[in-house]
């Protein structure tokens with residue numbers, strides 16, 4: 001997988017020099033022209049390109065001129081030693097406009113009625129090249145194939161421009177291989193599974209295909225009714241410990257949808273189904289949104305936050321005064337963020353004056369923290385997620401990242417697609433066990449003996 005922080009060429013590769021719009025540029029050998037020109041603040045339009053995936057070279061909108069040669073697609077062409085590139089010229093504008101016309105010829109021009117209106121990459125490209133009405137027309141009626149069997153993903157093939165970003169996202173980012181392109185020309189279709197539809201295709205519902213779709217051939221149902229969000233809050237997903245960075249889009253103070261933050265170092269623009277789509281609880285009518293104070297008769301009285309906090313402070317102070325600080329203990333939650341857990345321990349130590357502060361992860365993590373501390377000097381993991389992509393071999397012992405930490409499970413699959421080997425020690429036939437080069441289905445309880453035998 002190509003990460004946003006990489007330059008496209010191996011850091012250790014020899015440097016080569018080229019000229020882009022008159023600027024001298026040195027980049028590692030293997031860097032694409034597109035990455036090189038973006039490194040110096042230049043840009044060209046793209047449609048089929050995504051920096052999360054291997055370049056595909058399908059749409060040709062990223063053309064650049066090369067002195068002494070025909071224009072080349074910059075997204076998948078490596079920089080040539082001494083080459084001179086031009087990113088903008090009358091010839092390139094004419095070519096890009098013609099390419100855009102061809103793409104638009106197979107796309108309905110009903111922008112105002114489209115959920116991608118205002119954030120459609122094809123719409124932006126058409127504006128950039130000054131295209132109002134295309135000269136070409138689809139000789140057939142638009143592709144009528146639709147699939148709305150999935151609760152979170154809607155497919156409308158008449159909007160598809162055949163860039164295959166959805167298919168590649170499913171393969172290269174999620175590692176699920178659920179989608180494929182079927183047919184030729186105007187009849188090309190995105191299909192799920194064995195053309196069974198999304199619902200039956202064992203889709204993991206990560207929504208990455210929707211994120212990558214540059215138009216709205218794949219979209220989230222119900223989003224169009226909200227119009228454009230009026231705010232975005234970047235936050236950290238609290239469903240598991242991966243720490244995915246999420247952009248929560250809001251309208252009129254309500255969450256309308258959640259998208260992965262491309263800058264998030266843990267997830268690099270990816271999420272699982274929970275972080276992406278499981279946000280409806282935020283506005284559930286069953287949710288308590290104000291404090292309830294129990295009355296002497298057992299009933300609850302709805303209170304303001306000030307009233308509730310005053311009552312808690314009074315009661316805690318009374319307990320501390322009467323029984324001492326050690327009468328108080330606090331247990332924080334691994335569902336909370338690091339910052340919230342930090343505040344909780346500050347409250348226990350500074351306000352209540354006790355060190356009796358713990359976290360629920362003590363129950364599951366205490367033995368591993370002890371062992372890690374003895375072996376590595378710290379009771380936590382010592383590797384970053386990025387290290388997975390630098391590894392030749394990974395070994396998973398008794399863990400099921402696909403289910404427990406799905407985004408990390410995908411990163412393991414990405415590493416394997418790049419050639420990393422995998423060994424799984426687990427009595428269960430987990431999803432990653434089916435990918436593993438070696439699966440050791442050891443007897444439950446024999447982990448330590450198996451690992452000692454490896455020494």
Ligand code: FES
Nearest residue numbers: 057059060062075
């Ligand atoms: Fe380069 Fe599509 S973006 S060919």
